[in-house]
Structures are given as C-alpha cells and as structure tokens.
Amino acid sequence: MKNTKMLYIIISILLVIVLIFSITKINNLKKDNEKIQDYFSQTLEALNEIQDSLSGIDTQDLIIKRMASNLEVDGNISNSEEIMLSIQNINDYIALNKERLINIEETLKEKDIEIIGLQRIIRNLKNNISEKESLIAEMSSQISLLEQMIVEERVAYQKEIDKKDETISTQKSVMDSQETTISIQKGTITAQELEINTIHYVVGKKKQLIEKGFMTKGGLLKKAKKSGDYNKEEMIALNLAEKNIIEIDEKIKSIKVLSDQNVNSYVLEETENGTLLNITDINEFRKIKYLIIQVD
Numbered sequence: 001m002k003n004t005k006m007l008y009i010i011i012s013i014l015l016v017i018v019l020i021f022s023i024t025k026i027n028n029l030k031k032d033n034e035k036i037q038d039y040f041s042q043t044l045e046a047l048n049e050i051q052d053s054l055s056g057i058d059t060q061d062l063i064i065k066r067m068a069s070n071l072e073v074d075g076n077i078s079n080s081e082e083i084m085l086s087i088q089n090i091n092d093y094i095a096l097n098k099e100r101l102i103n104i105e106e107t108l109k110e111k112d113i114e115i116i117g118l119q120r121i122i123r124n125l126k127n128n129i130s131e132k133e134s135l136i137a138e139m140s141s142q143i144s145l146l147e148q149m150i151v152e153e154r155v156a157y158q159k160e161i162d163k164k165d166e167t168i169s170t171q172k173s174v175m176d177s178q179e180t181t182i183s184i185q186k187g188t189i190t191a192q193e194l195e196i197n198t199i200h201y202v203v204g205k206k207k208q209l210i211e212k213g214f215m216t217k218g219g220l221l222k223k224a225k226k227s228g229d230y231n232k233e234e235m236i237a238l239n240l241a242e243k244n245i246i247e248i249d250e251k252i253k254s255i256k257v258l259s260d261q262n263v264n265s266y267v268l269e270e271t272e273n274g275t276l277l278n279i280t281d282i283n284e285f286r287k288i289k290y291l292i293i294q295v296d
Contacts, residue, residue, distance in 0.1 A: 101129065201235060201292070209258075230292075245279070247274065252270040
C-alpha cells in the first residue's frame with residue numbers, strides 16, 4: 001500500500017513537470033509566433049512600401065517618355081541632361097528598393113521563415129524590379145542615341161552654315177574687289193572727265209602777260225604775241241562741266257583772245273559791269289587747254 005502511494009506521488013510529480021514543461025513550451029511557441037507575426041507585419045508593410053515605390057516609378061516613366069519625345073522634337077541638349085538626371089534618380093531609387101528586398105529575403109532565410117504569401121510577393125517584386133531596370137536601361141540607351149543623333153545633326157548643320165558662310169565670304173570678297181575696281185574706275189573716269197573738261201585761263205594786260213611769260217616781248221620788227229610756254233600756277237583752272245562763263249572786268253572793245261580757241265565755240269557779251277565770255281560749244285572750246293586773254 002505504501003508502494004502504491006509512493007508511485008502515485010511520483011506519477012503526480014512527473015505529470016506536474018510535464019505540464020510545466022508543456023506550458024513553458026507553449027508560452028515560448030506563443031512568443032515565437034507573436035514575433036513571427038510581428039515580423040510578418042513589418043515585412044509585409046516594407047513590401048507594400050516597395051510596391052508603392054515601384055508603382056510611383058510608372059508615373060515617372062511616363063514623364064520621362066514625354067520629355068524624350070519633346071527632346072526628339074526640339075533637339076535641346078539641356079533637356080537630355082535633365083532627362084538623364086531623372087533616369088539616374090529613378091535608377092538609384094530602384095537600386096535602393098532592390099537592396100531592401102534583398103535584405104528582407106536574406107533575413108527570412110536567416111530566421112528560417114518560409115511563408116508562401118510573402119515568397120510570392122517577393123518574387124513578383126523582384127520581377128517588377130527587373131522589368132524596371134530593363135526599362136531604364138532601354139530608355140537610357142534611347143536618350144543616348146537621341147543625343148548622338150542631335151549632336152550629329154548639329155555638326156552637319158554647323159558644317160552647312162560654315163560652308164554657306166564661306167561662300168558668302170567669298171562672294172563678299174569678290175563683290176568688295178569688284179566695288180574697289182568700280183571705285184577705282186569711277187575715280188579714273190572722274191579724273192579723266194575733270195582733265196578733259198578743265199581749261200586754264202589768264203586775263204591780263206600786255207605788260208602783265210609778258211612779265212608772266214604768256215607773251216613774247218617782240219622787237220623793232222616783231223610784234224608781241226602769245227607764248228607757247230604756260231605756267232599753270234599763274235592761271236585759273238575752270239571746269240567747263242560746272243561753269244561755262246568767264247567774267248572779265250573790261251569792256252568788250254579792249255578784249256583780245258590770243259589763244260587758238262575756235263571763234264565759233266564762244267561769244268563775248270558785254271554787260272553793265274564788264275564782259276562775259278560765254279562758251280557755247282564746250283567740246284570744241286576745250287580742245288585748246290590754255291586761254292590767254294589780253295585786256296588793253
């Protein structure tokens with residue numbers, strides 16, 4: 001009887017120990033489960049954030065595509081720099097989310113946690129990130145090609161402009177040369193016209209004309225007459241294209257034209273103040289370049 005009682009006591013003690021061990025294990029499992037649930041919630045929240053971030057990138061993709069389309073139209077290189085900066089920002093953002101996803105996956109492996117729902121979300125997100133990376137790489141390549149095309153077009157355009165500028169410069173040089181030639185020719189023509197139309201005349205008394213060398217003295221048997229050696233510095237230049245009248249402060253009866261101008265190329269007209277020598281035929285009159293007029 002004593003032995004039976006002892007057996008019951010031992011069995012009761014063992015049951016108590018088992019019960020305590022079971023309760024402890026249950027509590028530990030409960031705590032582990034709570035930790036797992038808490039980590040699951042945190043992980044799920046992090047995955048949702050990553051998903052939201054990737055969804056936001058879709059909007060950025062559309063903006064960049066529109067910017068790229070505008071770049072193709074207006075060819076502004078500064079726009080391409082802005083696009084490339086936006087692409088780089090998105091790329092950095094994708095890399096950050098990719099790193100977060102890798103950390104979550106590694107933590108799950110370390111904790112030996114395998115939840116089918118989480119694994120499926122992680123797998124979808126990894127696929128989404130891969131698609132984004134491919135899209136960004138493709139867009140970067142397209143932008144680079146557009147930049148290269150724009151640069152090549154600008155170089156070609158600049159070459160065309162330079163070629164036109166060179167042609168214009170050559171034509172301008174030719175025109176300048178022609179204008180110089182024309183100017184020289186005009187100057188030559190003007191000088192020739194001035195020379196053709198200019199005569200030199202002198203008006204003076206016999207004694208004055210002899211002293212200045214326009215008349216010879218004559219002698220006992222010789223009359224004084226006009227000289228063939230004229231000093232232009234002692235004469236007055238007259239441009240017949242501008243003026244064809246010579247005013248003489250003497251009456252017509254005292255005037256003698258000693259030089260050989262054609263008498264039909266001019267007329268003497270007496271006025272109140274003296275006499276006018278009016279050249280009526282300039283072409284004929286200017287054949288003799290020196291006009292000697294004696295007034296006594």
